[in-house]
Amino acid sequence: MAESPITAREKDFATWYQDVVLQGDMAEPAEIVKGCMVIKPNGYAVWEVLQRELDTRFKATGHQNLYFPLLIPESFLKKEAEHVEGFAPELAVVTIAGGKELEEPYVIRPTSETIIGHFFSKWIQSYRDLPLLYNQWANVIRWELRTRMFLRTTEFLWQEGHTAHSNHPEALEEVLRMLDVYADVAENIMAMPVIKGVKTRAEKFAGANRSYSIEAMMQNGLALQAGTSHDLGQNFGKAFDVTFQSKEGKLEHVWQTSWGVSTRLIGGLIMTHSDDKGLVLPPKVAPRKAVIVPIFRKEEERGPVMETAMKLAAELGAFVDTREGQSPGAKFFHWERLGVPVVFELGPRDVASGNIVLKRRDTGTKEVIPQPEAANRLAATLEAMQTDLFNKAKNRLKANTVLANSIGEVQEILNDVTAEKGGGKFVMAHLKDDPANDARIKGFKASIRNIPLVDEFDGPGKCILTGEDVSHRVVIAKAY
């Protein structure tokens, strides 16, 4: 047996992740461009599925797609004080164009609130123009110091929703609606359970009043912020003078929201389900749901096997691996690493008996089924796999969520956790939303992930740092 090209999770989780990404043909480091990656066909196909699922939901909630320039005048970033402070360190700036130094440099967008603020102010005059519900699919650049494929790259693909409203309750409703959309796609499409919650004031988006997030748990117990939705209040409305005349004739600033998910979701997907054999894709995000590997020994077996394979492939919507010069064994390993949910084996024995062998990626179980039942069994298997993967992840999340009632306890649980070694937990503790408390947690490289919207624990308690009353426990963890 050949040695696996994939490092075991147990041995080194971070290396395992890299191996799975590479072997699964999801992406590779660009190398010639610092911190950037090439998203390969299998990875891009997953992104296309996610885009489709998200976009459908955006449209269903009344949003329209549009597109803004990649370059933003540098001065725009400076108009919102918190915003510029938050993003300045990670900006890439264009200073020369057309062979000449520019009078005012352009920044390559790290996010588009500012340029959108500019246009919103042109487009909005009356309360009748509101709400404005827009979304943009785009790439952005943030000059991060440390990158990891999909999880944090210098350039990444995402969508950013931007909306403007005439009042705060309606804006907040939008913020929470989109957070629900993200949770829906994460849980029901990606089979990745998440915790919806509010970010602490210290962790909120630069320029927002409040940020909301969905947090997922990876197999090493680290948290991954999988999506964010921001209540921008009137901050950008004021910075960019986005005003409207109300029904009562008063001039008011709009209330804005922004929300986004990125190709980081793919990293989360991989670290939620994949195993030591490679990628595992939940059926609903798998670009190829089933592959048939034909097997034949003698030349005269070839015709009948291929004929049956092609016929079944058409019925099942499966892809037939017709590659020459690759043994069936090599093909099994190939599709296993690519995460295809179901692989069918079809050889002379099966052609003779009218059967086909169905193998399920996540459990590795094989079953021999009559060919006429293959379509039904495939559908049932894909459905079961989708459900099982979610439940498995949900159980892992539950099993690794623990309560703590003192800061010492929290630190003891999280102190030695690393991305490589794993052992991470979601520690639930009563903690007041105060930047000083965030700083204390950061002291041992953990963070308050969010304050859950729904309390699944024991309600109010005393803050473990200040002793003040707080309504419920927050999620503390080490994160990507």
Add this chain to the structure above:
RNA sequence: CGGGGCGUGGCUCAGCCUGGUAGAGCGCCUGGUUCGGGACCAGGAGGCCGGAGGUUCGAAUCCUCUCGCCCCGACCA
């Protein structure tokens, strides 16, 4: 920015210390035998050794400069 590592066929790397004109495995091409969990045999293609300068009769190897990438930390979707 600090610490570490590395640039040599498509990939992973050896060769460098002790200069003599480039090698292995995998992959690729051709032919044949194979094929129910990573096949085998035979033949073959492919690299001026990241870049620039220097030392030398001669540099992948020694010296100087330079560019870039990866990993670990501080920043973050």
